[in-house]
Amino acid sequence: MTAKLRTSWQGLRYRGGGTMIAWLLHRLGGLAMVVFVGMHVFASFLTQQFGSDVGTAMNIVYQSPYFQAPLYFLIIFHALNGLRIILLDTFPKLLEYQREVTWLQWIVFLPLYGLVVFFIIARIVSGE
Amino acid sequence: MEVKVKILRFNPETDKRPHYQTFRVEAEPTDRVLDLLEKIKGYQDGSLAFRRSCAHGICGSDAMRINGMNRLACKTLVKDLGKATITVEPLLGLPLIKDLIVDMEPFFEHYESVMPYLVNDEPPPLKERLQSPEERERFDDTTKCILCAACTTSCPSFWANGRYVGPAAIVNAHRFIFDSRDRAAAERLRILSDQFGVYRCHTIFNCTLACPRDIQITKAIGEVKKAIATGSLD
Numbered sequence A: 001m002t003a004k005l006r007t008s009w010q011g012l013r014y015r016g017g018g019t020m021i022a023w024l025l026h027r028l029g030g031l032a033m034v035v036f037v038g039m040h041v042f043a044s045f046l047t048q049q050f051g052s053d054v055g056t057a058m059n060i061v062y063q064s065p066y067f068q069a070p071l072y073f074l075i076i077f078h079a080l081n082g083l084r085i086i087l088l089d090t091f092p093k094l095l096e097y098q099r100e101v102t103w104l105q106w107i108v109f110l111p112l113y114g115l116v117v118f119f120i121i122a123r124i125v126s127g128e
Numbered sequence B: 001m002e003v004k005v006k007i008l009r010f011n012p013e014t015d016k017r018p019h020y021q022t023f024r025v026e027a028e029p030t031d032r033v034l035d036l037l038e039k040i041k042g043y044q045d046g047s048l049a050f051r052r053s054c055a056h057g058i059c060g061s062d063a064m065r066i067n068g069m070n071r072l073a074c075k076t077l078v079k080d081l082g083k084a085t086i087t088v089e090p091l092l093g094l095p096l097i098k099d100l101i102v103d104m105e106p107f108f109e110h111y112e113s114v115m116p117y118l119v120n121d122e123p124p125p126l127k128e129r130l131q132s133p134e135e136r137e138r139f140d141d142t143t144k145c146i147l148c149a150a151c152t153t154s155c156p157s158f159w160a161n162g163r164y165v166g167p168a169a170i171v172n173a174h175r176f177i178f179d180s181r182d183r184a185a186a187e188r189l190r191i192l193s194d195q196f197g198v199y200r201c202h203t204i205f206n207c208t209l210a211c212p213r214d215i216q217i218t219k220a221i222g223e224v225k226k227a228i229a230t231g232s233l234d
């Protein structure tokens, strides 16, 4: 068990490059979605069944820009990364160009996420 | 020039857990990391344990983590590392025996599990089993493997579960699956479609980056995945 823990810890420090980071973000994105959807369902349940304040408090948390900005980051990244992997799995020939494909993914990702951040900030500024 | 070599050491007889020890070594920029290890073992600390045989990148015995990435010590030049301190650690995911030596047995068990040999029971022709240059080209890349384990031990899926056959075994299965003279492709594809087979690969690419023979490992795995999914070798 300790050996396994040591491996995981040292594994995180392994210099795998951009594609390893993409995989880590993909996993984090999956977790983030489980947490978000879980919270959402749970909060609705609490507010609707008991009119509970806890549910309302949870709604406030996940509607806050500090929660949404990283959440959108992970979800959009997860979606695009998934598309990249489907593409590569369907056409194994492309795997030789994985570096380029990963760059392409970031090129698509950045403006998309930029737009989301823009809307989040616009909402804060307009005081909604 | 003087370089610092920081080595993750472990002596099973006296140590509870691995610890780092730093050595100062006089080195040429064109020295290889293996040369530094030899100097340390020869002149500073004879108890340092590591594997090596050919010293020319062909036997595959000295794969280790150098500055956080799997490489062959005999193919890594000091000048290419570009750092004052060189960190050397054993491969991850295989049981540690001593210092830089890990137990390769689980690795070779996975290798054997994919039948890495030519299977063909048809009576041989008078001269030889002919193959066109194009047919040979189909699996050329995966013939280059030297079984150093740099790929398998760079793979997070393998760290997470040692029962995953790992990239090296798939590379060597690929070498025969796509060989026009071989007759056991279906059997190998069946073995690799197991839950610890190719689908443990999450296209992380650490293996491809680590391979000292520049084999397009993830591509080979992708081709095997596709062959399993479509049932065709084309």
Ligand code: SF4
Residues within 6 Å of the ligand: B060, B144, B145, B146, B147, B148, B149, B150, B151, B152, B167, B168, B171, B210, B211, B212, B213, B214, B215, B217
């Ligand atoms: S595929 Fe490359 S990294 Fe993996 S065992 Fe063979 S030579 Fe080593």
Ligand code: FES
Residues within 6 Å of the ligand: B051, B052, B053, B054, B055, B056, B057, B058, B059, B060, B061, B062, B063, B072, B073, B074, B075
């Ligand atoms: S010593 Fe043989 S490959 Fe490095």
